[in-house]
Amino acid sequence: xxxxxxxxxxxxxxxxxxxxxxxxxxxxxxxxxxxxxxxxxxxxxxxxxxxxxxxxxxxxxxxxxxxxxxxxxxxxxxxxxxxxxxxxxxxxxxxxxxxxxxxxxxxxxxxxxxxxxxxxxxxxxxxxxxxxxxxxxxxxxxxxxxxxxxxxxxxxxxxxxxxxxxxxxxxxxxxxxxxxxxxxxxxxxxxxxxxxxxxxxxxxxxxxxxxxxxxxxxxxxxxxxxxxxxxxxxxxxxxxxxxxxxxxxxxxxxxxxxxxxxxxxxxxxxxxxxxxxxxxxxxxxxxxxxxxxxxxxx
Numbered sequence: 001x002x003x004x005x006x007x008x009x010x011x012x013x014x015x016x017x018x019x020x021x022x023x024x025x026x027x028x029x030x031x032x033x034x035x036x037x038x039x040x041x042x043x044x045x046x047x048x049x050x051x052x053x054x055x056x057x058x059x060x061x062x063x064x065x066x067x068x069x070x071x072x073x074x075x076x077x078x079x080x081x082x083x084x085x086x087x088x089x090x091x092x093x094x095x096x097x098x099x100x101x102x103x104x105x106x107x108x109x110x111x112x113x114x115x116x117x118x119x120x121x122x123x124x125x126x127x128x129x130x131x132x133x134x135x136x137x138x139x140x141x142x143x144x145x146x147x148x149x150x151x152x153x154x155x156x157x158x159x160x161x162x163x164x165x166x167x168x169x170x171x172x173x174x175x176x177x178x179x180x181x182x183x184x185x186x187x188x189x190x191x192x193x194x195x196x197x198x199x200x201x202x203x204x205x206x207x208x209x210x211x212x213x214x215x216x217x218x219x220x221x222x223x224x225x226x227x228x229x230x231x232x233x234x235x236x237x238x239x240x241x242x243x244x245x246x247x248x249x250x251x252x253x254x255x256x257x258x259x260x261x262x263x264x265x266x267x268x269x270x271x272x273x274x275x276x277x278x279x280x281x282x283x284x285x286x287x288x289x290x291x292x293x294x295x296x297x298x
Contacts, residue, residue, distance in 0.1 A: 057181035090229035097135035124162020
């Protein structure tokens with residue numbers, strides 16, 4: 001790839017270099033560094049005793065029962081989960097509980113930090129954001145309070161139309177959490193729920209597309225996961241190009257540059273650059289030939 005970029009830099013005019021630099025620069029802009037997830041990763045990793053039955057199992061492709069899962073919104077109304085998929089947009093799902101003394105606050109604050117920097121992507125416009133309490137004892141009043149607090153912190157009241165804070169009965173909550181592979185259990189000793197941290201990305205049809213682990217959600221990963229879940233219907237042209245150059249790396253639990261895709265993009269750019277150069281060259285040659293003929297006639 002280095003030889004190809006060098007040739008592009010030396011052999012062609014500024015217009016061709018500009019197109020090549022645009023796409024390559026866009027890919028590199030989103031590449032960044034991505035720290036591996038802490039702790040053991042992979043199917044053979046040992047699960048700590050305190051997390052047995054309270055981990056996240058990636059069930060990519062699992063279809064949720066959108067009509068069958070009935071939850072309670074902030075106004076106390078029972079609504080089917082399908083309500084949040086009617087817009088035909090991808091859905092970002094976080095599962096917490098509102099009175100959580102520790103981990104859930106980090107999850108929501110991490111999500112809030114990402115939203116503040118997710119330029120061009122707003123809940124309610126490009127995607128829907130659903131936050132569900134895993135604690136069936138929590139009700140819509142508490143959900144409403146949490147929503148007001150986080151919308152206020154975000155500083156954009158319009159987001160309230162796209163960020164939904166839900167509660168539900170124990171059976172309905174379990175139906176959803178089991179579908180996406182989110183395990184949790186009550187720890188009677190600590191008097192809190194044991195669970196892992198992560199957010200879930202769902203397609204407009206209600207299929208699980210991606211799980212982003214941890215409490216820190218890089219803007220690049222969230223953007224690419226939403227573009228991926230949107231199946232080409234969401235995101236800008238640059239978003240689609242960047243996704244083409246990246247793929248999800250399970251070992252890092254995030255998106256990483258895909259070398260083969262870069263080679264493909266580089267080949268296409270080189271072909272375009274050669275075509276542009278030859279078109280300009282032939283145009284100049286025809287112009288010079290015409291000037292010579294007109295000069296001879298005079």
